[in-house]
Amino acid sequence: MRVTIADVARVAGVSKTTVSRVINTKGEVGGSTAARVREVIAQLGYVPSSGAVGLARGSSRTVGMLVPSLTWPWMGEVLQGVVDTVEAADYGLLLFTCNRGAESVQRFTGQVSARAFDGLLVVEPENTLDHLTALHRDGLPIVLIDDRGHHPEFPSVVTTNREGGASAARHLLAAGRSRPLVITGPQHFGCVRDRLDGFRTVLPTDLVVHGDFTERSGRRGVEQLIASGVEFDSVFAHNDICAAGVLRALRAAGRSVPGDIAVVGFDDIPMAEHTEPPLTTVRQPTRRMGETAARMLLSHLGGTPVPDAPVVLPTELVVRHSAP
Secondary structure (H helix, E strand, C coil): CCCCCCHHHHHHHHHHHHHHHHHHHCCCCHHHHHHHHHHHHHHCCCCCCHHHHHHCCCCCCCCCCEEECCCCCCCCHHHHHHHHCCCHHHEEEEEEEEECCCHHHHHHHHHHHHHCCEEEEECCCCCCCCHHHHHHHCCCCCCCCCCCCCCCCCCCCCCCCCHHHHHHHCCCCCHHHHHCEEEEECCCCCHHHHHHHHHHHHHCCCCCECCCCCCHHHHHHHHHHHHHHCCCCCCEEECCCHHHHHHHHHHHHHCCCCCCCEEEEECHHHHHHHCCCCCCEEEEHHHHHHHHHHHHHHHHHHCCCCCCCEEEEECEEECCCCCH
């Protein structure tokens, strides 16, 4: 069984308050008593929780991070950027996912109530906005990463999704492609609307299939259009996983890439270099997004006001063989 502060107090013959003062170096405990408490702590192997120590000192020196799932293809890069920045500042990181829906949110809420962390980084999971807004209004510092819904109340780090879509369209137009198919992500995401709007400002198209960022939606989007007999000479998929499904469906249908149809994705996850053919895509600076958001939050915890407007990081078109 885990050794508690009460166990230490009982063996040392002091109160729990005295043990707490020794742990948190408050200085109100006599030398011999403090030495005895420390001896008992060592004897019993008691390890005080960082949250409890931080609470007594006024700060946990821990940052929380809430994400929908760790299986998202670019989440590892964002997380690595956060970890590098947080650890360099001598902070810890508590990671929460929403894999179990309401149960996950309840567990996360318990940690907020326990003041286990000083501020929160968020890649917004579904159906958590109202809860996050209430926490923010109650004083919890929050920074959004990839503000997919455009929530001006929160400080955020975003990328140039509209310009990214436009750059994909310009590239296809310069290559002589005039009949593009666009396969989007979920329509309620702000980044999806921006990517589509940016693309259409350069290369207007009525061939739009609404997908969900999955390989299956890319495959089905292409299959539907081929089955309908509608001609198209290029595809802009709103993420690289979807683009991989596009390539698979085109290959199954006997269409050559890029000879018959050029394909452009979005994100530039590591897989993009290893598709067949390697994928032309719009690169998001995902690691920098994590680093920038973490720096914003840590600066805010240090007393620096957060920016009023989102911090916008540029996207970049990476040209490979699927759309040379």
